[in-house]
Amino acid sequence: MPELPDVEGFRNVLQSCAKGRTVRRVDVRDPGVLHGVSARRLREALEGRRVTRAERHGKWLLARTGGPTLALHFGMTGRLLCAHPDDAADPHDRVLLTVARDHQLRYRDQRKLQGLWLADNDSDVVRLLRDQGPDALSVDREEFEDVLASHRGRVKSVLIDQSALAGLGNLLADEILWRARLRPNTPANALAEPERHRLYTEMRRTLRPAVAAGRVPPRPTWLTGHRDDPDPHCPRCGTPLRRTRVAGRTTVWCPGCQGKGA
Secondary structure, eight states, X not given: OOOHHHHHHXXXXXXXXXXXXXXXXXXXXXXXXXXXSOHHHHHHHHTTOBOOEEEEETTEEEEEOSSSEEEEEOTTTOEEEEEOTTSOOOTTEEEEEEEETTEEEEEEOSSOSSEEEEESSHHHHHHHTTTOOOBTTTOOHHHHHHHHHTOOSBHHHHHTOTTTSBSOOXXXXXXXXHHTTOOTTXXXXXXXXXXXXXXXXXXXXXXXXXXXXXXXXXXXTSGGGTTTSSSOBOTTTOOBOEEEEETTEEEEEOTTTSOSOO
């Protein structure tokens, strides 16, 4: 599932492929990924418009034009690619935006759980994102600690709740909690100040290399690098890793170095 680092990578794709270029053609190959806008309306709104900025908030990507804004969400299987217009389309390429004779943005998604929205103005963008919490990459420590203190749920549930903190998904939450040595089912508002500080610090330390990689990298020194092993062990202390479910998601953690108590 695309998380903040993946979507930041898609933002870079949008920036390098389309920024400063005019949308010449919009080809909707599957209108099932459009939300609240028809294929005809999307074409009328975007064709002839210049892409001015590429922005990201949490798992949302915004293509600004100085007028309407195209908002993209990638669900579990979505991707954004830059291709040549003459390249054969993939069966899962749902919407194609030709922005130059040799540049074409492709929204590719197998499962179609999210898709594309059109915001006519800044107020529409605000309404579209009104349920999103602060972005995990830019949130400051004070605001982050306020989020934790205001939620009684388990800390992992809060980290992956997009209305509390936008951008983190299952892999990142497990990785951050493992680095911070905190159990995923600890109540968020029960964390002591040093634990909140450590969690914020480890979130920042995890996001920086993940954003640079454009994904949550399965490095051998990371929990992510071992969660899918046949017999997974903690890369820090060697304890066998456990799998539980938190907020309906498979959760991998180390009972040897992630705190006391269940």
